[in-house]
Amino acid sequence: MPELPEVETFARQIKPQVLNKKIVDFNVFEKGQRLIAPTSSDEFRNRLIGSRFLSLNRHGKFLILDLDNSWQIIAHLRMSGRFTITKAKPDKHVHNRLYVKFEDSTYLNFIDTRRFATFHLIADIKNSQSLNRLGLDALSGDWTQIRLCSVLQRHSKSIYKCLLDQSIISGIGNIYANEALFLSKINPDTAAQALSQASCARLLKNIIYILSTAINFKGTTLLDNSYIDIDGGTGEFSKLLNVYARANKQCKVCGAIIKRKKVSGRSVFYCPKCQH
DNA sequence: AGGGGTACCTGCGGGC
DNA sequence: TGCCCGCAGGTACCCC
Numbered sequence: 001m002p003e004l005p006e007v008e009t010f011a012r013q014i015k016p017q018v019l020n021k022k023i024v025d026f027n028v029f030e031k032g033q034r035l036i037a038p039t040s041s042d043e044f045r046n047r048l049i050g051s052r053f054l055s056l057n058r059h060g061k062f063l064i065l066d067l068d069n070s071w072q073i074i075a076h077l078r079m080s081g082r083f084t085i086t087k088a089k090p091d092k093h094v095h096n097r098l099y100v101k102f103e104d105s106t107y108l109n110f111i112d113t114r115r116f117a118t119f120h121l122i123a124d125i126k127n128s129q130s131l132n133r134l135g136l137d138a139l140s141g142d143w144t145q146i147r148l149c150s151v152l153q154r155h156s157k158s159i160y161k162c163l164l165d166q167s168i169i170s171g172i173g174n175i176y177a178n179e180a181l182f183l184s185k186i187n188p189d190t191a192a193q194a195l196s197q198a199s200c201a202r203l204l205k206n207i208i209y210i211l212s213t214a215i216n217f218k219g220t221t222l223l224d225n226s227y228i229d230i231d232g233g234t235g236e237f238s239k240l241l242n243v244y245a246r247a248n249k250q251c252k253v254c255g256a257i258i259k260r261k262k263v264s265g266r267s268v269f270y271c272p273k274c275q276h
Numbered sequence: 277a278g279g280g281g282t283a284c285c286t287g288c289g290g291g292c
Numbered sequence: 293t294g295c296c297c298g299c300a301g302g303t304a305c306c307c308c
Contacts, residue, residue, distance in 0.1 A: 003301060034284090061302080078302050080286080095286090114285045116302070130303090157278055166303080173301055220301080224288065227301070244301095264280060267299085 002077045004061060004138055004171030005214035006227055006235060010083055011058045013230045017085050018100070018108055019056060023048045025101035031115065032097030039121045047071050047121060048100065060134050060170025064125065072125050078116035083230050084109045113226065138171035139211055149200040152192040159195060159203075160188035160268055172207065175220055178244045178269050180207045187275045188268045213237065220244075243269040 002010070026048045028041040036044055047069065055066045065073040075081075090096045090109045098119070100108045110117070122128055135151075136142055151169070155162050162168050163177040172180070181188050183206040186199055195203070214220060219235030221227050222245060227235060242252055247260035247269060256273035 006301080076302080078284095079300070112285095113287070114300090116284065118303095155277085161278085164302090175301060222301075224300075226287090265282090266302095 002061060002081065002219070002227060003173035003176055004058075004211055005176070005217075005237065006219035006229075007058055007061050007063060007077060007171075008139075008215050009218045009229055009235070010077075011056055011063060014083055014085070014108065015056050017106060017230075018053050018102065020052055020054065021102040021104060021106075023051055023053075023100055024103050025049065026099070028098040029092060029096055032110075032112075034115065035097050035110075035112065035117055036119050036121070044121055059131060059137055060166055061173070062131060062134070064131075070123070072122055074118075074120045074122060074125070074128055074131060076118050076130070077112070078114070078118070080113040080226050081117035082111050082228060084111065084232075085230050133167050134170040135166065135168045136170065138169050138207055143169075143204060143208075145197070145201040145204055148204045149195070149197060152195055152200065155192040157192060158188060158263070159186060159190050159192045160263060162192045163207075164266075169207075171211065174266055175241070175244045176207075176210050176214065179242060180210050182243045182269075182271060182275060183210065185274055188263065188270055213240070243271060245269070 026045050028036055028044065047067065052068045053065050054068050057064045061076060063075040086107045086109060087105060090099050090107060095111045095113045096109055097112050098110050120128065125131065152162060160177060160181065163172045163180065164174065180203065184199065184202040186203060214237040217235060217237035218229055218233060219227060220237040221234035222238060243258050246258045249258050251258055251271040251274060254271065254273045256271055258269055259272055260267050260269050
């Protein structure tokens with residue numbers, strides 16, 4: 001589920017509820033043990049209880065929480081991770097994986113149906129392999145048309161695969177890759193290095209447009225409701241989707257039938273006429 | 277380098 | 293109704 005806009009929405013909603021408050025309790029439920037591996041829940045408790053989160057940042061789809069004792073938590077929500085804030089201790093049942101309790105008796109809860117998410121506790125962010133291999137964040141102000149072109153010049157693989165490659169540009173997932181390519185009128189199979197300057201320029205403009213618009217709409221919630229923000233709200237960008245999950249429906253621009261195909265195990269949606 | 281496949285999990289919806 | 297199959301927003305790892 002969560003791509004950059006959904007992770008950013010969580011970050012914005014959580015920040016005012018958790019920063020600079022003393023942590024008074026922390027617990028991992030039985031089925032959440034792998035979530036925090038290789039660190040034990042005892043070590044997590046030792047580092048967290050009595051400490052405070054000083055800042056919360058996002059890089060790509062990662063959340064980075066800085067503690068006042070110089071330790072950090074690097075979280076990735078993967079397919080189904082999400083947060084809630086409650087005034088009562090969360091129930092043990094269903095998909096609750098862990099919680100952090102603050103001095104004002106609010107609880108930050110982490111829920112993850114599919115159990116792919118990871119919370120890494122590390123002493124020095126420079127040693128985080130997962131962060132070190134990330135490319136520039138898709139919404140970083142440092143992206144320019146020239147920069148994107150020169151990065152893509154180095155790759156013979158398809159532009160679709162490049163957009164999903166977090167080491168090239170970080171934060172874009174399957175939904176927004178499909179949507180950005182549609183708006184840019186680029187066929188997903190096009191070799192990255194074959195893109196013209198004009199195509200690169202359109203692509204960069206549309207990536208920024210799609211992601212920032214999706215943030216304004218609090219992300220995309222699909223039919224299965226697996227993404228819900230901390231207030232229980234749904235992401236309304238779903239209404240603006242042009243191609244994702246619209247196989248066999250009419251293109252909103254030209255009326256052609258939207259196609260779906262598999263590329264290394266993932267569904268790609270595109271309009272055969274607009275993205276010839 | 278890039279292509280393809282699998283694995284990690286759980287739940288849902290479609291088809292028979 | 294009930295079961296089996298395919299599918300899902302992500303990423304790491306393997307072999308060719």
